[in-house]
Amino acid sequence: MKFRVERDVLAEAVTWTARSLSPRPPVPVLSGLLIKAAAGTLSLASFDYEISARLEIPADVAEEGTILVSGRLLADICRSLPSAPVEVETEGTKVTLTCRNSRFNLATMPEGEYPELPTPPEVSGIVDGEAFSQAVSQVIIAASRDDTLPILTGVRMEIEDDLITLLATDRYRLALREVTWKPRTPGISTSALVKAKTLNEVAKTLGSAGDLSIALSNDRELIGFESGGRRTTSLLVDGDYPKIxxxxxxxxxxxxxxxxxxxxxxxxxxxxxxERNTAVRMAFSAGQVTLDAGTGEDAQASEAIEATLDGDDITVAFNPHYLSEGLGAFNSKFVRFSFTTPPKPVVISAQEDAIGEDRTDYRYLLMPVRMAN
Incomplete structure (x- = not known):
């Protein structure tokens, strides 16, 4: 195999394809990138039995062929090369990268031992990449990071006709975001539980390339995403998501x-x-909300800011990290707090002006912290 490609193009392709490689793969070949050169095109692929990634880039191919080489090492090398064309050539079980005066020799892996890549499902519909990316970023903050509860580390995608609803919770908060899309089959009704980490990668790396294709397998075991010539698939999380x-x-x-x-x-x-595990208290009254934290002999702080209140005065306390993350997910000029009683969860939603209606396409539900008497 022998080909020539621009360094920036190769480095970006290798970095994206290798991004999901496990640092401790179950078998050595799964640490590799599968590279195929044929007819002016270079295809790169990675797979770890759970997530696959594939893309194609143009290349000047002198000799066609296939190699399997360490993905993370190749990514590090490509990023370090000078900005110039890179020539790649194989000789026996070695592959040589040459870029100006830099030269690297790498050992190849037996590509015959590499597992067959999963076939992406048929496309179920198309969503605006930027809108989907924003929706994912607003929801994944509420997904659990506790791997002992794998179901809660996922984001539930509920699809009803032209509406996708994303839901996530870690038992202390809940995020819901709705985004419209164009389904291939009108009236489609299905759901999928996708790892929050996977959705985050999709949002970051595919969301800015225009339309994003979403593909769901009929057996609800696999989901695929494609945009800008890049394709990734992921196994879905197995289990019943709580009816949140x-x-x-x-x-x-x-x-x-x-x-x-x-x-x-x-x-x-x-x-x-x-301090750690202590709350920020919010006291809402006519015209203002007063925030305070700290107790007793420790440091204390308070601040009053303008607020519009409709209903009785109310005082609640929240985990400051959960509160900050939730507020940071809103890009509206105002946020609206909707209460029932102090011990009950509050719903935070977007509002464009101080006295208008709230928008319900994104809602962040937060459990209060019990206040000391």
Missing amino acids: RALFPESTPIHATVETNVLVEAVRRVSLVA
Whole structure:
């Protein structure tokens, strides 16, 4: 095999394909990238029995062939090369990379031992990549990071006709985001549980390339994403996701509206004195909300900012990290807090002005922290 390709093109392709390789693969060949050169095209692929990634780039192919080479090492080498064309050539069980005065010799792996890559399912529909990427970023903050509860490390995708609803929870908070798409089959009704880590990678690496194709297998075992010539598949998380939609209250008699950026900064400042596992308290009253943290002989902080309250005065306390992450996910000028009673979860939603209706396409439900008497 022998080919020539621009360094920047090769480095970007290798880095993207190798991004999901496990640092401790179950078998050595799964640490490799499968590279095929044929008819002016270079294809790169990776697979770890759970996630696969594939892409093609143009290349000047002098001799066709296939090699399997260490993915992470190749990515490191490509990023370190000078900005110039890279020539790659195999000789026996060695592959040589030459770029100006730099030369690397790498050992190849037996490509015959590499597992067959999964066949991507047929495309189920298309979604705007940037809109999907934003939706994912707003939801994955609520996904659990505890691998002992694998179901909660996933994001549930509920698809009903032209609407995709993303849901995630770690038992202390819940995020719901709706985004429209163009399904191939009108009236489609299905669901999938995708690892939050996988969706995050898709959002970061495929979301900016325009339309994003989503493919779901009929047996609900595999999901695929494709955009800009890049394709990735992932096994779905197995198990029944809890029915978390029921946690959203049917009615909320108390509403408070606060300017988002002002509240984010106030929470950040007051949280500086919130010791580990202590809460930030929020006291809503007519015209303002007062935030405070710290107790007794320890450091204390308080700050009052403008707020609009509709309903009775209410005081609640929240984990400052969960509160900050939730507020940071909103890009609206105002956020709206919808309460039932102090011990019950609060629903935070977007609002474009201080007295308008809230938008419900993104909702962040947060459990209060019990306050000491």
